[in-house]
Amino acid sequence: MSNMATASCNVDELLAQAERDEAEKLRSIAVDKELELEFDLGNLLACDKNRLETRDFTGEEKHDFLRSLARDNTQLLINELWKLPTERIQEAVVAKLPEPTTPLPREKPPPRPRPPTKWEQFAKLKGIQKKKKTNLVWDETAKEWRRRWGYKRAKDNTNEWLIEVPQTADPNEDQFVKRITAKKERVAKNELNRLRNIARAQKLKVPGMGLTPVSRQSKDDLVRAASVARTSTASVGKFQERLPKEKPAKGTGKRRKFQPVIGDFSAEKDKQLELLKMMESKRPKLNVTKAVNKQMREDDREEAAARNSKRGKQAGRKGRRDNAAPGKGKGKMGARGKKAGGKPQRGKPSGGKKSKPGKR
Amino acid sequence: SKLKPKTKRSKRFLQSRAPKLTENGKSAMIMKGGNANQTVSQALKDIVRQRMLPQKNITRPFEDSTSLEFFSKKTDCSLFLFGSHNKKRPNNLIFGRLFDFHVLDMIELGIEKYVSLSEIKMTKCPEGTKPMLVFAGEAFDMDNEYKRLKSLLIDFFRGPSVPAVRLAGLEHVLHFTAVNGKIFMRSYRCLLKKSGCRTPRIELEEIGPSFDFVLRRTHLASDDLYKLSHKQPKALKPKKKKNVSHDAFGTKFGRVHMQKQDLSKLQTRKMKGLRKRKREVVDDGESPKVAKVDS
Numbered sequence: 001m002s003n004m005a006t007a008s009c010n011v012d013e014l015l016a017q018a019e020r021d022e023a024e025k026l027r028s029i030a031v032d033k034e035l036e037l038e039f040d041l042g043n044l045l046a047c048d049k050n051r052l053e054t055r056d057f058t059g060e061e062k063h064d065f066l067r068s069l070a071r072d073n074t075q076l077l078i079n080e081l082w083k084l085p086t087e088r089i090q091e092a093v094v095a096k097l098p099e100p101t102t103p104l105p106r107e108k109p110p111p112r113p114r115p116p117t118k119w120e121q122f123a124k125l126k127g128i129q130k131k132k133k134t135n136l137v138w139d140e141t142a143k144e145w146r147r148r149w150g151y152k153r154a155k156d157n158t159n160e161w162l163i164e165v166p167q168t169a170d171p172n173e174d175q176f177v178k179r180i181t182a183k184k185e186r187v188a189k190n191e192l193n194r195l196r197n198i199a200r201a202q203k204l205k206v207p208g209m210g211l212t213p214v215s216r217q218s219k220d221d222l223v224r225a226a227s228v229a230r231t232s233t234a235s236v237g238k239f240q241e242r243l244p245k246e247k248p249a250k251g252t253g254k255r256r257k258f259q260p261v262i263g264d265f266s267a268e269k270d271k272q273l274e275l276l277k278m279m280e281s282k283r284p285k286l287n288v289t290k291a292v293n294k295q296m297r298e299d300d301r302e303e304a305a306a307r308n309s310k311r312g313k314q315a316g317r318k319g320r321r322d323n324a325a326p327g328k329g330k331g332k333m334g335a336r337g338k339k340a341g342g343k344p345q346r347g348k349p350s351g352g353k354k355s356k357p358g359k360r
Numbered sequence: 361s362k363l364k365p366k367t368k369r370s371k372r373f374l375q376s377r378a379p380k381l382t383e384n385g386k387s388a389m390i391m392k393g394g395n396a397n398q399t400v401s402q403a404l405k406d407i408v409r410q411r412m413l414p415q416k417n418i419t420r421p422f423e424d425s426t427s428l429e430f431f432s433k434k435t436d437c438s439l440f441l442f443g444s445h446n447k448k449r450p451n452n453l454i455f456g457r458l459f460d461f462h463v464l465d466m467i468e469l470g471i472e473k474y475v476s477l478s479e480i481k482m483t484k485c486p487e488g489t490k491p492m493l494v495f496a497g498e499a500f501d502m503d504n505e506y507k508r509l510k511s512l513l514i515d516f517f518r519g520p521s522v523p524a525v526r527l528a529g530l531e532h533v534l535h536f537t538a539v540n541g542k543i544f545m546r547s548y549r550c551l552l553k554k555s556g557c558r559t560p561r562i563e564l565e566e567i568g569p570s571f572d573f574v575l576r577r578t579h580l581a582s583d584d585l586y587k588l589s590h591k592q593p594k595a596l597k598p599k600k601k602k603n604v605s606h607d608a609f610g611t612k613f614g615r616v617h618m619q620k621q622d623l624s625k626l627q628t629r630k631m632k633g634l635r636k637r638k639r640e641v642v643d644d645g646e647s648p649k650v651a652k653v654d655s
Contacts, residue, residue, distance in 0.1 A: 043493065043514060045495075046492070052496065066535070067566065081530065097524055102511070103590050104511060104514065
């Protein structure tokens, strides 16, 4: 009987002890505050708004008071931080912080969203999504994985020593040169579009065809740029003084001339009758002599250009076979223009005596 | 005139300084005024934990802020700390920040009492630990100037924003108390002791530096400039998902909007027996065949 009594006393004691221990544990991290603190865990910040008694701040006690205040506040902050979800990264227990909630001013104003490019607008309209492409592509000839574009790319046709002449092409055409010029045209077109997109984003005006920046500007390009600049005044360049050695630009002037709508109609009548007469006359449309002369002139010019480039090569410069890359107007027109001997494009029809109401 | 980058490296450099959606962490310029004394220089060094301080800069931020703005543009720093000393304002520290390279806020604090790092003989926290910040005192919540000061001090001392923090590495605590017109700044090292439960008990050791500041002049930004500087770009706002909700248990609910359906034309399971017959039912009494039910 006495054993049971002592046992029960022990149990009671044990329970009481356990309760006291529990309270002790919680007390060690519990802090009593009038007002709850405000926490911004993203910034590891705690704000205590409780009143501070000024009398605690007299004399030497202020150090200790500050220290105990700091300890209490830090304890509360740590309690909050320990409630965050944790994970283990390389033997360290790491708590994931939430986003900071205190509004703090930015360094710089936010960037203005740039307007979408031409392609982006089109893709949005059609609902085209961007397809993620693989970094490497399998190259059959080299039997390895190569990058999609750039140095040592998968399908590189620049070093091919053999190009088949397609059925539809002119047998005397240089396919290698054709490939190179096509590439240059594509690059120039891409550059133009890129600059146009930038100009649209910044609301600037881009100069029209023919004046886009080229890496190497030739004399023609510069002269053309200067003449465009001269004519971009309110009086269209009429009162612009010329520099001492500046030559008047070639290729300007009217490209088409129209007869006046009112006034004397005899000139128009004559022209129309002439035209009808010629159509009736059953003469061959191609004037062979003229055509042959023209061709001979072109050949001479090409030979001269080739000779110059050869001399240039020997002098050590890069052979500029295609000098002044299609900065001249549209790329294709540029190439054709070159064939016409670099002459101003006056729209001379190839042979034929079709009378055009223009310059003769 | 804008600089056009000629190399990829310079392009990357300019891009890192351009305005961005999520910005880089703010960096601070530390400047010494024309007549900074030993106390102020030591204080500057302690706050920033730097060995060397730059040359003396003869400017007066409160009078003329153009040179400040120039330096900020050159170094791409949007916070600054300027220390000076003269008879009228002894041991003066000016905390400031800039928005778009123009001065936003400047607050002048006078050092009344200062205990430097070297005077307190304790093992210090490793440099670069993100400190915990605690602000105590009603003034930080009630007074306008103190509120700005609190925001400025948070900006200055908070360090880089990190997504996660190592719990054992939370060592450094900066405690600011505003009382009696004074601001006490104390810096402690946090010791995590066993407490019996998962959360540790905190014991603090003062490591310094310790400052007793008094608030002097302030130059606060106007309300609309302050609002402008807080404007966040729309792209950063978290996208609200429409028609999705969560209930108390965490179950996700979605809402689907349908057009009005013609119930007579609904496609249901076909029951042969229930099909309308083209010809009349021969026997009245007979019930239609029962449809086969797939099991």
